Amino acid sequence: MLADDFARSGVAPELQQLWTHLRLLLLRALLAARARHGGGQPGHAPVAAIRIFVYSVRDAVVLDWRKAAMDVRALAGVPRSWLSGSGKELTQADFERRWCHRGVIARTGQHGGRFTMEFRLTAAGVPALPAAPALAPPAAQDPAAAAAAAAAAQRGG
Secondary structure (H helix, E strand, O other), X not given: OOOOOHHHHOXXXXXXXXXXXXXXXXXXXXXXXXXXXXXXXXXXXXXXXXXXXXXXXXXXXXXXXXXXXXXXXXHOOOOHHHOOOOOXXXXXXXXXXXXXXXXXXXXXXXXXXXXXXXXXXXXXXXXXXXXXXXXXXXXHHOHHHHHHHHHHHHHOO
């Protein structure tokens, strides 16, 4: 999954960095879903992995959009003279090359003279996770406490 053998995969050179980024986000989503639902209901982990993946991609896109759409030095809360560098870390064109290929993940446009971004990747069609089962009372979670509670109930107190 992490091997970068793009010669066999047919991934275009300009998309290889995006492909690697998406593979790492997917791996993170799979591990997070497994950790969350390892002992849970069958079927929960795949649905959770898809949702975690989409939300992770969205977070990465929004972070890059903020870098492309505004001067992040203005958001630092300190005088600009304290911060060195040009300020713009990512241009609009860089953002579009990174995330807007064929408009699958994101699409940019203009509205009222301002650049806009639409995040297009969704988890639509992925069934919602069933409600989590209610947590058992603390006594039921601790076997020793459960045994003590059962013994107390038998004694009538």
